[in-house]
Amino acid sequence: MRPAQPRRTECTTGRGADSASRGSQTMTHDPARSGAIAAELRSRIIGGQLPPGARIRQEEIAAEFGVSRIPIREALRALADAGLVTLIPSTGAWVTELSLEECREVYLMRERLEPLLLSLAMPTHAPESHAEFVHLAEAVEAADAPGEFLERDRDFHRSIMAAPGADRLSKTVDRLWNLSHYYRRRLLVLQASSRKGDIFAEHRMILRAIEIGDVESAEAVMAAHIRHTRRLVESSPQLFERD
Incomplete structure (x- = not known):
């Protein structure tokens, strides 16, 4: 930074x-x-x-x-x-203020760490947890205002990645979310609803992989999910201009 x-x-x-x-x-x-x-x-x-x-x-x-x-x-x-x-x-x-290059690095770290955290969490999911995951994903889709959308999205990610015994990794991922939050909020406003449909579809793909216990697919979809946002950030230097 x-x-x-x-x-x-x-x-x-x-x-x-x-x-x-x-x-x-x-x-x-x-x-x-x-x-x-x-x-x-x-x-x-x-x-x-x-x-x-x-x-x-x-x-x-x-x-x-x-x-x-x-x-x-x-x-x-x-x-x-x-x-x-x-x-x-x-x-x-x-x-805290990031440059485009620093934000890109944050997203690259998230691409690696969040799939790992998800893979550690999946074997610990209780059978009844899936209904809660679906409910949280639906709350993301129902959110309208950017702030509410991002909070519900964070709730969804935190829930599916809750891995007992991985506190250090969880805290690192949470810190990376904090670092990138403002820029993602600006991106969401800039992109309006054009990216939301993709986000919802990717969430459903992650949920399906969790439901059938396919850890490898869940990791791959999670990585792609974050990568898509990273590429949008990389192509939007205006996000880092001061008002």
Whole structure:
């Protein structure tokens, strides 16, 4: 990832004039609070309110939530571990930004790792799990707004790739999803619905391979599924232009 560079968009408070008074309050350290702050910032990043390259100012977040900077730092570290934020020592925090080449690398890694994770998960699927997988795939097809579509799609992938004993691999895959999420969202808006039909068909092919226990076919379809998106990303340099 290239070093984050300051851009005009910054994390701004959303609670009006009360923010300043709350910011002056002294509050004790609370792990639950830092988790809640991380979840809120994650939602803003995933939703595009905080785009790649946007600076996140600790003092503004502290004022908004009425906390000291300690839980803010913990929240930012958690987001950095998830790949959503880039921390530069003695400088600040920015929403992670990728170049086209870096995003391509992320997708190449996903092409290799997600089929592997799926192959590890399939032998552990309970017989009754297939109905849930189908339900999740149908939820993807029913989603309309880009944000909802991507969340339901992620739910589907996470569910079919849930592999006990593969925590490190699962966390790596999750981090790669975080890194590529914003650009996939922009691609979805750019492509409108033209790619959705292919996505639905590929999901059904993956489901069929899972249903009959064909691990090799499931791996192949999953790899092709991700490869198709990678090629669209590679041919869309405008995804990486700042607004």
